[in-house]
Amino acid sequence: MAQINHQTDTCCHGPYSENKPSCQHSSIGHAHVSALKTTIIQVDGMDCPSCAQTIEKNIRNLPGVEQVQVHYSTGKMKLVGEKIDLQQVLDQLNHLGYTGHIVDSKQQTQVFHVEGMDCTSCAKSIEKHFASLSWVDSVEVHFASSKMRISHQKTAEAVLNEIKRIGYRAALSTEIKPTSSALSTLKNNWPLWVAGISLVLGLSVNAIGLNDYFSIFFYALSIVIGGYKPAKSAFYALKNRSLDMNVLMVAATIGATWIGEWLEGATVVWLFALGNWLQVRTLEKTRHSIRELMDLAPSEAWVKTGQGLKRLPVETVQVGQIIVVKPGEKIPLDGIIVTGSTSVNQAPITGESMPADKHPGNEVYAGSINETGSIEVKVTHQADDTTLAKIIHLVEEAQEKQAPTQNFVDRFAQIYTPIVFSLAMLVILLPPLFGLGEHDEWLYRGLELLVIACPCALVISTPVAIVSAIGNAAKKGVLIKGGAFLELAGQLQAIAFDKTGTLTQGNPRVIEVQAINKSEEWLLAIAQTIEEHSRHPIARAILQEAQERNISMLEGSDHKTIVGHGAQATIDGTVYFAGNQQLFEELHVSLDPVRDSIQKYQKMGHTLVLIGTEKEILGLIAIADPIRPTSKQTIYQLKQSGIQSVMMLTGDQEETARKVAREVGVDEHQAQLLPEHKVEAIKQLQQRGWKVGMVGDGMNDAPALATADLGIAMGGIGTDTAMETAGIVLMADHLEQLPFTIRLSRKALKIIKQNITFSIMVKLVALLLIFPDWLTLWIAVLSDTGAALLVILNSMRLLRFKESSK
Numbered sequence: 001m002a003q004i005n006h007q008t009d010t011c012c013h014g015p016y017s018e019n020k021p022s023c024q025h026s027s028i029g030h031a032h033v034s035a036l037k038t039t040i041i042q043v044d045g046m047d048c049p050s051c052a053q054t055i056e057k058n059i060r061n062l063p064g065v066e067q068v069q070v071h072y073s074t075g076k077m078k079l080v081g082e083k084i085d086l087q088q089v090l091d092q093l094n095h096l097g098y099t100g101h102i103v104d105s106k107q108q109t110q111v112f113h114v115e116g117m118d119c120t121s122c123a124k125s126i127e128k129h130f131a132s133l134s135w136v137d138s139v140e141v142h143f144a145s146s147k148m149r150i151s152h153q154k155t156a157e158a159v160l161n162e163i164k165r166i167g168y169r170a171a172l173s174t175e176i177k178p179t180s181s182a183l184s185t186l187k188n189n190w191p192l193w194v195a196g197i198s199l200v201l202g203l204s205v206n207a208i209g210l211n212d213y214f215s216i217f218f219y220a221l222s223i224v225i226g227g228y229k230p231a232k233s234a235f236y237a238l239k240n241r242s243l244d245m246n247v248l249m250v251a252a253t254i255g256a257t258w259i260g261e262w263l264e265g266a267t268v269v270w271l272f273a274l275g276n277w278l279q280v281r282t283l284e285k286t287r288h289s290i291r292e293l294m295d296l297a298p299s300e301a302w303v304k305t306g307q308g309l310k311r312l313p314v315e316t317v318q319v320g321q322i323i324v325v326k327p328g329e330k331i332p333l334d335g336i337i338v339t340g341s342t343s344v345n346q347a348p349i350t351g352e353s354m355p356a357d358k359h360p361g362n363e364v365y366a367g368s369i370n371e372t373g374s375i376e377v378k379v380t381h382q383a384d385d386t387t388l389a390k391i392i393h394l395v396e397e398a399q400e401k402q403a404p405t406q407n408f409v410d411r412f413a414q415i416y417t418p419i420v421f422s423l424a425m426l427v428i429l430l431p432p433l434f435g436l437g438e439h440d441e442w443l444y445r446g447l448e449l450l451v452i453a454c455p456c457a458l459v460i461s462t463p464v465a466i467v468s469a470i471g472n473a474a475k476k477g478v479l480i481k482g483g484a485f486l487e488l489a490g491q492l493q494a495i496a497f498d499k500t501g502t503l504t505q506g507n508p509r510v511i512e513v514q515a516i517n518k519s520e521e522w523l524l525a526i527a528q529t530i531e532e533h534s535r536h537p538i539a540r541a542i543l544q545e546a547q548e549r550n551i552s553m554l555e556g557s558d559h560k561t562i563v564g565h566g567a568q569a570t571i572d573g574t575v576y577f578a579g580n581q582q583l584f585e586e587l588h589v590s591l592d593p594v595r596d597s598i599q600k601y602q603k604m605g606h607t608l609v610l611i612g613t614e615k616e617i618l619g620l621i622a623i624a625d626p627i628r629p630t631s632k633q634t635i636y637q638l639k640q641s642g643i644q645s646v647m648m649l650t651g652d653q654e655e656t657a658r659k660v661a662r663e664v665g666v667d668e669h670q671a672q673l674l675p676e677h678k679v680e681a682i683k684q685l686q687q688r689g690w691k692v693g694m695v696g697d698g699m700n701d702a703p704a705l706a707t708a709d710l711g712i713a714m715g716g717i718g719t720d721t722a723m724e725t726a727g728i729v730l731m732a733d734h735l736e737q738l739p740f741t742i743r744l745s746r747k748a749l750k751i752i753k754q755n756i757t758f759s760i761m762v763k764l765v766a767l768l769l770i771f772p773d774w775l776t777l778w779i780a781v782l783s784d785t786g787a788a789l790l791v792i793l794n795s796m797r798l799l800r801f802k803e804s805s806k
Contacts (some may be wrong), residue, residue, distance in 0.1 A: 004805060015677070039086060040137050041077045043070065058096060062088055075806040076137060097791050109151045112159060116168040116280060117143055120410065120459045125237040125306065129166055141461060158376075167233035167246075192273045197362050199266050206263075219262040226269040227253060245415050245454040249781070255447040256777055259440045267778040268451075274397025275785025282792045297366040301332035304376065306742065314383040324369045333366050334386045335377035342373035349388060349731030391731070393475045394481060401625070404484060405462050405752055413455045424449035441508035441717065444777070445770050452766045453782040457787035461755030464791065468798035469748040478729040478741050485727035488675040488710040490745035492765050493690040495643055495703070496682060499657065500625055501697045502714055502735070503664050508625035511606055512547035515619035516593050521551050523619040527611050528558040530569040530578040538607060541623050544580075565675040566609070576618075578611050582672070587614055594620050605659030607652055630736045631664040637739035642746065649678045677737075678704040696726075696739065742802055751798060755791045761785040 059068045067080035093100040130139040132707040137151040163170040218719050234246040249272050256265035296800030300307045306320040314332045343355040346368040366386040394757040428446035430437040466483040480486050515523040528546040531539035565580020605624040648655045648669040657671035657800040685692045694708035705711030713726035713732040730737045769775040
């Protein structure tokens, strides 16, 4: 007899053709999340990082401790656990030779938008500064998204004042209006313009032949006004042992004035400030492309009350309340239509170009546009839990995840900058000692090396490109959940597709019902009773057919799933089975009465559900799932994009699989697969040396999605599981978004390589020009800031990349 899954929860129904569970639960399993408490303990007595490691190892073994992190720099220990004996923790610290006290944890975690960062080294300097403060428990600063996530024990005002003190501006992310550009204004950048005017005045005074002291005064004024902010940032960078561009520029400016090159010093300061301003403005345009998503949903909704319609902020609307959406208005919250029919433009969420018809019982999503009819909607999710809110959250998280290339570049920059800085010091000191030239001459060359020592263009070459690509994809209804997944998509060589709901429409219909010695109605009654708890597409087809024929449900019990084969139920004391051919072969039931029909329908490409008992076959139901009209074109476009092999994986019969594979144009297919067999198929592709992507519906085929180098889920709209189980999510149920995603990813990789190559070449050329004495300080600054600006502009081309782009 077939192996049967004796779980009583039959919502995760084991299918007989595509091995798809029938519910919205993740195939990976249900995670139990308990309410874990976080405690911060101030630890005194640590004199080196190894002390922190010793404490971590000892405290980790105490009862109730789930996680422990000891930060040597701040002297804090963070404990996470459900039932931690804090006195035992303090006693253990004393036993190890340290003292500790529990911090009065009025801790709060807030997210700030930070303005003024023009390089990843700025982000690191800010992060190090806040990490050194006693009232800060943890901090993360992300250059790409200009976000700082900080857990602290003071007020938001204290954080804002501290950011301002170190030379940057900030605002709580919740206080930034979606429609505001958050760009630096003329008022905020008055030092740049005043410094520029002072520089021009110095040049004018010098041109008309007045005393040099007048021109030096204006140059000095320009340096002080334009260099105040970089000098302040440089101070805190040095305090936190960072060598960022501010430190190097301040050093170069001081050196220039030391040798009497006041014009050169003022020019360096002003060009640096101008370059920073242009970079920040341009970067903010890239970052703003994501914040525009926040503006999709309206801030207020018309709520139906006992006193009529009332306009309320969306944050106050509760689940279950009825909202009214008029034609032409944006839908403010996720919900289900209870009254009215309309056409809804879901392009902001899914990227679909054609509006979707909506009727009572259909779901609608915040941010989509009600085009034709007035509708009443029952709210199903609050404002911070809508599909749009989840998309925004995922995209913001994706911006903050570094790609492998970015990690490599950052590591290279950490080595490059100290090496060039040391080389600059040697150039300044050694040649004069050996009588190879004047001290001022070599000091000037050393200052040029200092300017070149900061690889700004190089370190922003990757994150800006990734943010631009992720932002563009999000607007097209494609969620790319980080730079690593973007890079993987651009490197894919083979793609495997699930069949049902992916290459086919996933909306199968009953084509034929064939009963043996009984009526078709009786056979459908048995079949729908077995399938009554299932939401699998094939089960739904049977239930729909029975409903259309007005066939009543029978009294069934002991519903069970048979993984990969079908399902069973007990009706009037008899166990009935509904499943595939393999199920009945394992039950040793003769298929002779329907063998000819099986061969006939399989040749036609239909999926068969056999109905029977442990002793006999009672009939069959033939089901067809139409192929998506776009499947063949999608496969063709993928091959045009450079994908070397396309495979289809299915649990369906070989004849059905062969027919679908032939029609859509895949290179190879495998049929009659259980979930573990699909995993093996993915591994076989990987063993050929290929980077492999797996395309499924997100709820199903989770093991195969996890095994592939890149999991791609379809139909993520309204489905939490689809958003969680894959690296890329196609929000609409449309395959045609996939070739665009692959082309966008390949374009992003190409632009990243261009940026890195260009950045390195600029540095090499500048280095070569130093020793023939062809380079000047202001040209060095111009090359550095100019290269960074060109890298940013090149990356921003990804924001305008379209489906038709090459």
